[in-house]
Amino acid sequence: MxxxxxxxxxxxxxxxxxxxxxxxxxxxxxxxxxxxxxxxxxxxxxxxxxxxxTRDEAVKDIYAKWGKEQTVAGLILNVPYRVVMKDRDGKEEVSLAFLHFLPEQLAISGKIVPTIRYRGIYKAILYNARLKFGGRFSQPDVKGLKVNPESILWEDAFLTLGISDLRGIKDVIKLTINGKTYGVNPGVENGGVFHSGVTIPFAIDQSMVVNAFNFNFDMDLNGSKKISFWPLGTETKVVINSNWNSPSFSGAFLPEKRDITENGFNAEWKVLELNRNFPQKWVGDQYGFEDASEKNVVLEDSSRKINTATDFTFGVNLIMPVDxxxxxxxxxxxxxxxxxxxxxxxxxxxxxxxxxxxxxxxxxxxxxxxxxxxxxxxxxxxxxxxxxxxxxxxxxxxxxxxxxxxxxxxxxxxxxxxxxxxxxxxxxxxxxxxxxxxxxxxxxxxxxxxxxxxxxxxxxxxxxxxxxxxx
Structure with a gap:
């Protein structure tokens, strides 16, 4: 060994x-x-x-021509009032500020019809949304807003509807209030709280000041991949259905009811005023509704404006089954x-x-x-x-x-x-x-x-x- x-x-x-x-x-x-x-x-x-x-750039080009991701918000009632201030010499200067009122009830229902478009070998998800809006404004109450009632210009009031990409609007929007039809103007007037949308001149008479009024309108809207909503009512209800079978429910709130099958999906949301951190009425520019997903907006804390990307929008994202x-x-x-x-x-x-x-x-x-x-x-x-x-x-x-x-x-x-x-x-x-x-x-x-x-x-x-x- x-x-x-x-x-x-x-x-x-x-x-x-x-x-x-x-x-x-x-x-x-x-x-x-x-x-x-x-x-x-x-x-x-x-x-x-x-x-x-390269795929993302081709898809974005398709989106730009059809309609980008849509965020819909409104209606909001905007009422100007006179503000009197004195300068250093004691002379009075008159300027305008605005009161903003949100609807008491807001109901949105609609059907999303998706389609796939191609750019070479790349494909993009597009959709057409047929939406019905209905709701109710309670009587505009200025109590607690610290505004002189005599300075309010009710006859110059207007309504605003926020739409993130106006190119997606495919038909004329006709707003009906208490049975009367109102025309819609493109763009948001000074004093509105949206950066993109439409304006409806709405002179309020004395009967409307002391009474509630109902509204409804239809919207034919093109968009791509995603649609979102702002919960602006004291109670906001949204019901959406589609034949797309791969939805992703996104945003601050998930639907209370949802049903997803091979033939599509149906989803229902219910959001209360208490679920968000902005009120039903305010003065001036304390709050705004910016589409941060579109403009990459980052708002200063001191402005107290609300950032769409991080706050209270909700909706549905039509996703590709396989990336x-x-x-x-x-x-x-x-x-x-x-x-x-x-x-x-x-x-x-x-x-x-x-x-x-x-x-x-x-x-x-x-x-x-x-x-x-x-x-x-x-x-x-x-x-x-x-x-x-x-x-x-x-x-x-x-x-x-x-x-x-x-x-x-x-x-x-x-x-x-x-x-x-x-x-x-x-x-x-x-x-x-x-x-x-x-x-x-x-x-x-x-x-x-x-x-x-x-x-x-x-x-x-x-x-x-x-x-x-x-x-």
Whole structure:
């Protein structure tokens, strides 16, 4: 026994540096090649980002010609009043300020008819919304507003309706108040609280000052992807239905009732005055309703204006069932895992079967793994993602399996590589389908893969590998 140990010791002393450290050198080389292949992998991810940006620009161009995302708010009653102030010389100066009153009841119902338009290979979701508005204003009560009733100019009052993109209006809006029809003017007059919308001159007589009045009107509105509403009533009710079966309910309030089927959806919202932080009446420009999603408006806290992007709008977003660019981007993030595991498989084949694999051959296999993502991206722009994935992974597996046969000269080892690669691509496909459980399944999968590697390597005597050739 002692003689045998001495022989092994003498043999190890006769080995050169490269022979004694062959495993470490080979692993270092494989690690370096894996990191080197991150460069083309990063280029693929940049290509995906560029194609996504090109798609977004094409879609925005379609939106601009049809009608952008719409936000509808109103009606609001605006009443001017005189403000008398004295200057430094004691002379009186008269200016106008405005009172604003919101409706007591606001009911909106309508049907959204979606359509898909194409720009080359890119498609955008557009819609036409047929909306019915109805509601009731209680008598304008100026108590608590600290305004002299005699200074109020009731005859110069006007109503405003906020519409974020006026290009989407497809028919004349006719407003009916207590049975009388009123004309609608484009734009928002000075004193209105919207940055975009229409104005309805509405001279209030004495009977309206002391009584409530009802209103209703229809709106034919084009928009894209998303429609939102402001809850301006003491009680606001919105009922929307559509034949689009992939809605995403967005904003500050979710619908109280919703029904989503393969044939479309139906949703109902009910929002109270108590659910928001602005009142039913105010003076001046204390509150405003800016479309921050359109103008990227960031309002100062001191202005006390309300920011659409972060406050109380609600509505529905018509989403695409599958964003294939997102899936391709997610799959490209696993490139380093595929390269490392495939190289690991080839490395163990070298160890166990004493085969020679040159670094150039490692690089060629790695490039085939990277080109898979380019194939997937180009194909999925033309055909459904699942078919594109099946074709891209199939030809990649076939190419690497065939190449491994030319290197290893073994049909069994070729089939083993094919099985390993097939398992990896099936594993990735499952991860792409499971958005909510992707992290869990990915962690479990990597744990299983590591266990298999440990199982295969447990019989290898890493201190006594003499036949490993560094290529």
């Amino acid at each position: 002692e003689t045998s140990n001495n022989e092994n010791f003498n043999d190890s002393r006769q080995l050169g540096f490269w022979e004694k450290n062959a495993v470490i050198v080979k692993l270092s080389m494989i690690g370096f090649l894996s990191l080197l292949l991150l460069v083309p992998s990063a280029m693929i991810q940049n290509l995906i980002s560029e194609r996504t940006q 294939f660019y997102q899936k391709v981007s997610r799959s490209a993030k696993y490139a380093i895992m595929f390269i490392a595991l495939t190289f690991t498989a080839f490395f163990f084949i070298e160890i166990v079967n004493k085969k020679r694999i040159h670094p150039i051959q490692y690089i060629l296999v790695g490039m085939a793994l990277v080109i898979f993502y380019s194939l997937l991206l180009s194909l999925t722009e033309q055909i459904p993602f699942n078919f594109a994935y099946m074709i891209s992974s199939g030809v990649t597996i076939a190419l690497i399996s065939w190449y491994s046969y030319t290197i290893l000269k073994s049909l069994g080892l070729m089939m083993l590589m094919g099985i390993i690669l097939s398992g990896l691509y099936v594993f990735l496909f499952v991860l792409l389908q499971l958005q909510d459980y992707a992290l869990l399944m990915g962690s479990i999968g990597l744990f299983v893969i590591l266990s298999l590697i440990m199982l295969v390597s447990r019989q290898i005597d890493w201190y006594n590998i003499k036949q490993l050739n560094l290529g």
